[in-house]
Amino acid sequence: MKKWGLVLCLLAVTFSLFAGGAKEKAGDDALDIRVLVWKYDDTYGSTVRAAMNKWAANYSKELGKEIKLTMYDAADDMAKQIEQATIIVGDKPDMVIINLAEVANGQVLVDMFDANDIPYLFYNKQPAAETTKSVLVDTGTIFIGTLARQAGDMQGQILYDLYNADKSIDKNGDGVLQYIMFMGEPNNDEAIARSRYSVETAKSLGLKLEAVSDTLVCNWDQALAQEAMTATWASVGNKIEVVFANNDMMALGAVAALNAYGYNTGRAGDKEVVVIGVDAIDAALESIKNGGMTATVQQDGDAMGKANIRIAYNGALGKEWLDGTDYKYTTEDEFKCIRIPYAMITEVK
């Protein structure tokens, strides 16, 4: 019995220590901003989180008002995110930044925050099309995102540029580029757009493309992509000239598999196929530098984190979203929206 008492005491002390760390009282005039994150172990999301922390500190100094960020990990579970929102509502923060765990479920959160007069914005994951009116238009909130198809467009553009610069990437010289596609998830808007527009854009620019294998769905995962690539290469490898991947992790998996076949090793004289990813994560940049991946498209996590904080700052003070910033609303959307542009990266020094 005594032992358990001791354990309980220890637990209590530990919790109070951690709680103290998290809920550091930062003066009454600090802006209390909460961030609902869909999933911590998402590489791009991690970059955005790191950027938000950085820019919260920067803007605290620059704008002369302290910004206190508290983040929540929903671990890709909408039910958990709703629980977190319930707790947040009780604390009456100044602003909530939302990265939806499930794009179709925006309404639940919107209702909770509206009922308590807590302002909020959405970033990264755009609420599902069928909820656009009630979640985005009617509430007057803002969505900070990227244009899903833009990443795909740029992948196509990169391939077009590569081909024009060096026709030898068409290894069999038949004037058609044989490719395979690594797709993130089946029902993910971004995955669908990237898979579709990478190919369509390249075709619209005048390239001839041909898929040599069914789309490989690898859940954004490197290990899965590596296994899929190993097997696919064994089967139709002699035909593959181009590898498109919805993200860099899968592209890196493909490169690791290719390395085992003596391709894309970066060593002089070794053969290569074109591998194009998305995200521009550090490992991908390093790979491009070392002759593994060919190119990637940068989803600018830092810029998105910066925009999140700057715009949330306005929201928390009740100002117009873009007041005092250089951001411009998009014209093609029926709701308030800004899109952080992508960038093409084909070379890393």
Add this chain to the structure above:
Amino acid sequence: MEKSKKIGEFLLNYALYILLGAILVTVSIIKPNFIAINNILNIMKQASTKGILALGCAGIIVLGGTDLSIGRMLGLAAAVTASLVQSVTYASRYYTGMTEQLPLIVPLLAAIAVCVLLSAINGFGVSKLHMHAFIITLGTQLIAYGANCIYIESQPSGSAQALSTFDRNFLNKAAGNLMIGTVRIPYVIIYFAALSIIMWVVWNKTRLGKNMFAVGGNTEAAAVSGVSVTKTIMYVYLLAGVLYGIASFLEAARIQSVGANTGINYELDAISACVIGGVSFTGGVGTIQGVVIGAVILQAINYSLYFLGVNAYLQYIIRGLIIVLAVAIDVRKYLVKK
């Protein structure tokens, strides 16, 4: 009558091998270029790391437990490995103070230490606190995941991204190939084979192995025969930890970059391999041969489906069906007809 019975028994006893053969033959018929030493080696190679994990968790399943923490444990240990084998010329490496490549034994021992420590928590919970393995390993799974996230996010570069850019020597030793003539035999297959043999000896020729089966088969009987149940359980978990550590080290080399979600769901593959290979969830039954063949079958299915370019959703269905089929056949061996 007698003859058909014997054939039936033979089919049952070798069902797993027959299933594996059937998969390979079917694929070869559909796509004849499947018949290549290269494909076999690829399957073996992919089966190797998960096979090593399965060798570890098989003992825990024989004890009547299970291990849900494998994947996240591997994630953490692989991250530790990764941080210690990053190329010293890589600017945003984890340990910027590291100016010379460490001997490979250091990251290997570090990975083993991480897994042994976590596995020891599991073993302690099961043997001393009498918790069900399902619960305690669920707990360590979360602990390992949290620790992994903290570790990866405390990179000095401020980045929260996957650790990558490893030392060439590490990649060569852990994920390289042995050239025999023109055939490249991946080292991991050799490691897996060696560990399988060691584990076979442990299971069949040592006191620990026999005591493990006794505790798993009938804890009470083991106890009254003077077997230390606590120690046996503890050793099995520690041994599993060692194997997980080795697998983590090798997996880091195989996938070449380690992030927060590295290792996710690996436990399901390891457990599936054991179950397909005839390790009974009720405890006390299982063989190393079975575990090895289970791991190979699992990867053979995955590989074949990709090789054939089967539609992604259909792949899930086929995989599920084959697992169910394999286990359904295997249980029949232990069913006593009445």
Add this chain to the structure above:
Amino acid sequence: MDQHQYMLEMIDIDKSFPGVHALDRAQFKLRPGTIHSLMGENGAGKSTLMKCLFGIYKKDSGTIRIDGKEVDFANPKHALDNGVAMVHQELNQVLHRNVMENVWLGRLPLKKYGLVDSKLMFAETMETFRDLEINISPTAIIGTLSVSQRQMVEIAKAVSYHAKILVLDEPTSSLTEKEVDHLFRIIRKLTVQGVGIIYISHRMDEILRISDDITVMRDGQWIATKPANELDTNELIRLMVNRDLTHRFPGKTNKPDGTMMSVSHLSGKYEPTFHDVSFTLRKGEILGVAGLMGSRRTELLNTIFGVFTKESGEIEVDGKVIDITSPEMAKRNGFALITEERRATGLFPLMNIYFNTIIANIGKYGKVILSQRKIASDTQSSIQSLKVKTASAKTAIRSLSGGNQQKVIIGRWLLTKPEILLLDEPTRGIDVGAKFEIYQLIINLANEGKGIVMVSSEMPELLGICDRILVMSNGRLAGIVERGKDFGGVAGEQEHILKLAGTYI
């Protein structure tokens, strides 16, 4: 005699469990080279006392001395290392492993590099088995052996420790008369070598036959220790239950009349099984089934009840042929089966008496929501009519004595209103007083016109309450003994049954 007149002395042993004072200053003294039986009803504390000796339980107070030196074993290993071995009442074996590994469990011999020496293990197991005249392969998987073979393996294992003191806790509960004789030869041989044997059993005649000394316990207390030749059955029972019990069997009052079931040419499907068994059962009859271990008596009952698969043959009840393929069907046709291994196939040990009483008949209490009121009243009337001794119907059944557990299970099946009861060793592991009550219950059921088929390994009880006795031998029907005809009394009948039991071996 020298100062070590006793090789083992247990003095004033006290042991309490929450709510139970299991041992109350218990005493036990064992002379070298003797067989000392420990008797008492279930719950008298015999097993608890032995578990305190063997280090499974820790005694609260008291002294244990071996050869005059005080000992207190912390665990079974400690006890084994110090020359005390024990055959446990429960067959504690690892079913999926082979015989020799079970025998050597906890002390597997090693050769170089820490590897287990299987050759040595095999040789030594063979030698032990040869000494004991046991004919079992050391590499056979335990789970494939019969219960009696498994019991012999356990005995051999205990002997192989070369212990000075050997505790046998109900070693004969699944042995046939012949095997018991074999066991007795073994332990007599051991006593000659100076081994002291502590023998626990419920079989009165056995105890009187084999023992040098007998100690009787009751309610955790020492009652008496006497040389066996000064005691007889009645005196022993008086000491055990603290009342006179002159009759071991109640008077037979049932009157069999008219055939209710006839079984013809019945064979089981999956080996090991029985072949071509035919018999009839009359209304109000108690039909005994005798036979040695392995004569497939249990298989016969289980096949009739639909647990095991039938190969061929017919079962006719009240003139109608019925084809039973599952226990569920058997139940609907008015059959009930009380299984042999109560712990394994009868009890839900952690559940209370309510649950254990109604579980075979659960459909009666409602389609979706069960009527608690009806459950309570049925359980109460079952408890009362069968005289189950329990504090409350909410008590978990595992805390009841064996006899009371058996009564609850019989009560469970009576609620299904069966016409034919199949009883497999209904009094196994049950103490004398409770046995009498079970016999009375069986006779009462026969009086109500129910048909009863009862398998038993205890010859006296078959001869005590059965109207006819069917004898099985090695999976076949060897004959049916009509009581009170042709064999010149009980002794002649017993002899004839034993002869029949060996027919096909």
